[in-house]
Amino acid sequence: MPTTALDARGLIKRYDDVVALDAVDLRVAAGSVHGLLGPNGAGKTTLLRVLLGLTHPDAGTVHVFDRPMSDSRGRLQPDVAGFAEAPRFYPFLTGRRNLELLAAYDQDDGNGRVEAVLDRLGLTGRAGSRVAGYSLGMRQRLGVAAALVRRPRLLILDEPANGLDPAGIRDLRELLRELAADGGTVLLSSHQMAEVEALCDEVTILGSGTVVYDGSLQRLRESAPAPEYRLRTVDDEAALALAEDELAVAAGDGLTVRARAEALDGYVAKLVAAGIGVRELHQSVSPLERMFFALTEAGGAR
C-alpha cells in the first residue's frame, strides 16, 4: 500500500502576469490529516482546483496513491473526492436527489450509501427538501456528504467548516478524525490556524503562490515566537513602565504583551507586587498564528 496519498511536484499556474502557483510541491502521507494554510490570495484554491483536475497547471505533476491524478479520459481517480471553494448543487433538486445524481455520475447506484452519509452528516431530516432552501452550513455538510458518497481514500476539503455552527464544527472534526483513523487521508485547506491545529499533524503553508513552510505542526510550534496577550490593568502607564525591554507595548485601550509563559508569570507577579490590579489578560494571538503571519507576510523560507 502506498505511503504517500498525494504527491504534487513543481506545480506552476500563471494567469497572465500573475503567478498563482510558483513551483509548488505538496506531499501528503497516507492516513494523515494534512493542513493547507495560507492567507486569501496565497494560491490555496488554485492548488485545490489543480488537485481536483478542474484547472490545468502550466507545469508540474500530480500523483495520487502512486498513480497520475487523471486517467486517460481526463477524469479524477476514483479514490479522490472533495471540493474547492464552497460546494455547489442543483437548487431545484432535493439534497437526496443531488447525492443520488452524483453517485450515478460515479457510475455507482449509491446502494444505501447515500442514506448512510446523509445520516452521518445529520441531513436525513432535510434530505427531501430542495437545496435552494438550505443554509450555508447545510450546504457545507451536503458537500462533505457528496464527497463521502464516492468512498474516497483521499478527501480534499476547502474550508469545510465555513458556515457551520459550533456543534457542526465539532461533528465535522470528529468525522475527519474517524476517517483518518480508518486509514483515510484528508487534505484540509483553511485560513484558520486554530482549525488546522485541532486536526492536523502536518501542515503546508502557502504565501503568494509559494510554499513557505512544509512540515509538522510540532516543529512549527517549536520555532514559533512567543504568543501575544491582551492586558488591561487599573493603570496601564504604570504597568508599561514596569515591563522589561519590549515585553509590552501600548495598544489603544490596554497593552499588548508578547511573552512566553515564564516571562508573563514574572511580569504579572511584578504588577501585583506594585499594586497594579489586572483587569483582563487573555491570549489574543497564538504562537502558531504569529508564526503564520510571520511566514506569510514576510514570504519566509521553508
Added chain:
Amino acid sequence: MTTDPRPHGVATAYRWEMEKLAALLRVRLTAVACFLAPFGLVAALRLQDAVPADTLFGRWTHFSGFATPMVVLVFTGQWALPLLTCLVAGDIFASEDRYDTWKTILTRSCTRLGVFWGKAFAGMTFAVLVVVLLALGSLAAGVLVIGARPLVSLSGTLIPPGPAAGLVLESWATAVPPTLGFTAMGLLFSVATRNGPAGILGPSAVGLVMQLLSFVNGVDVLRHLLLTTPYGSWHGLMSAHPYYAPLLWGGLVSAVYLAGCLAAGYLLLRRRSFDEG
C-alpha cells in the same frame, strides 16, 4: 496517464439531464404550451371571418382541420422553432455556470465527453418533443375543432382525410432535422458564451437573419445553405407529384450544421480550464 476501462457515462448523464429538465417549471410549461397553443390559434381563427390567406394553407383553415397543423408548421418553422428548442439547448451548459456546478459534476467519474453528449442528447430529445407536441397539438386542434375534411394540396388537388393526416405528420417530420441543427447551435452558444440568455436568443437571432436573407432575391446558392431553408422542404410532399430533392438537401444541410456545432461545442468544453466558478 493511465487507461481507465470505465465508460464515459453518456447514458447516466443523459438520464440525469432529463430528470433535471423535468424538474424545471419553464421546461414543463413550454411542453404544455406547445401542445395547447394550437387550440388557442384554432379558437381565435374560428372567432373571426377572415383567414390568414397570405400563409400557405391559411385560406383552408375554416375548411379542413388538416390545414391547421400546416399553418402552424409554416409559422413555427419560420419564426418559433429555433427559439423553442433553444429554451433548453441554449441554457443546458450555461446553467452549470449559473449554478457553479461544473466543479461538482466534473470531479466525479463521468468524462467531459460523457457530460457533453448526455446534455446534447437531452437537448435534442427536447427538440424532438417540441416538434412532436406541436404537430400532435395542432393536428388534434384542427381535427377536433374544424373537422377531418379533405385537404387541398399545393397543386390544388383534394387529399382525402386519411392520406392527409399521414402527409401532415410527414411534413412535420421534415422539421426535425433543421430543428436539431438549431439545437446544436444553441448547445454551441451555451458552451461558448456560458450565458443562458445568449444561448437561447443567439440562435434565434441567427435564424431571424437567415430568414431575412432567404427573402433577398438573387442569392439562390446562399438560400440553399441556410438552416432555415429546410423548414420548407415539406413542399415536395404536398404536391400532386411529390419530389424529394429539397428533403434530401435539407437533411444534408441540417446534418452539416448539427455536426459542425456539436464538434465545436465539444472541443470548447474539452479544452476549458475551470479557473473560476
